[in-house]
Amino acid sequence: MNQFPLSDPDKYVRRHDHPNGIKDEEPYRLxxxxxxxxxxxxxxxxxxxxIRPKRxxxxxxxxxxxxxxxxFVLQRVPLVQSREKILIDIQAQIQRTKEATQNFNHFxxxxxxxxxxxxxxxxxxxxxxxKKFLNPEEQYVGMAxxxxxxxxxxxxxxxx
Numbered sequence: 001m002n003q004f005p006l007s008d009p010d011k012y013v014r015r016h017d018h019p020n021g022i023k024d025e026e027p028y029r030l031x032x033x034x035x036x037x038x039x040x041x042x043x044x045x046x047x048x049x050x051i052r053p054k055r056x057x058x059x060x061x062x063x064x065x066x067x068x069x070x071x072f073v074l075q076r077v078p079l080v081q082s083r084e085k086i087l088i089d090i091q092a093q094i095q096r097t098k099e100a101t102q103n104f105n106h107f108x109x110x111x112x113x114x115x116x117x118x119x120x121x122x123x124x125x126x127x128x129x130x131k132k133f134l135n136p137e138e139q140y141v142g143m144a145x146x147x148x149x150x151x152x153x154x155x156x157x158x159x160x
Contacts (some may be wrong), residue, residue, distance in 0.1 A: 003071055005030045026089040036061070037064065045143040049084030050119065051075065086133075086140050093130045094151050100126040101155070112135070 006012060006028035014024050032039050042065035045052045051074050053065030069075060100123040107115045133144040144158060152158040 005067055018048070030064055031071060032064050032068040032090070040142050040145060043069070045083065045087070045140075045146055047087075049080040049082070049087055051080075052082070052144075068122060083140050083143060087143065089146055090130075090133050090147050093126070094148070097123075097126040097130050097151075098155070 002146075007030055008028045011028045013025055032042055035072070040054075042054055042062040043051055044071045045051055046097055051069060053061035053063075053069060055061055073079075100119070104116075104123045106117040110116055116142045130148060132152055133148060134139070134141060138144065152160060
């Protein structure tokens with residue numbers, strides 16, 4: 001079976017001594033290469049750890065996203081469950097961050113500077129914990145970027 005699909009099957013390099021090697025296949029490659037492609041342009045995450053091809057403005061699914069999901073079997077049960085666990089952790093941390101923000105805002109005009117300082121410190125701690133999910137070394141950082149990015153844009157106008 002061919003696990004390295006190309007959009008044009010006639011473009012496969014069929015000889016080991018081909019002058020350009022597999023570089024001639026690159027424009028026709030259908031699998032995501034995270035060293036070349038930005039997976040976030042091709043994949044999106046739903047609730048419960050489900051991954052799906054991202055849609056463009058016309059509603060068409062990313063071919064690279066769809067092909068990669070199928071070839072790499074990204075919907076297998078253990079992966080979906082693992083993503084869901086991380087998603088639950090992210091959502092819980094987002095909730096803690098929202099609560100810390102509300103508390104900080106509530107005491108923003110408090111005449112007691114100690115109260116403002118206390119709640120500011122809590123908010124900073126919760127934001128740092130949220131930020132850890134965005135570390136490139138973490139599992140499912142693409143999902144974290146999507147979920148946390150949406151939260152930060154809606155609540156703080158911050159784009160990541």
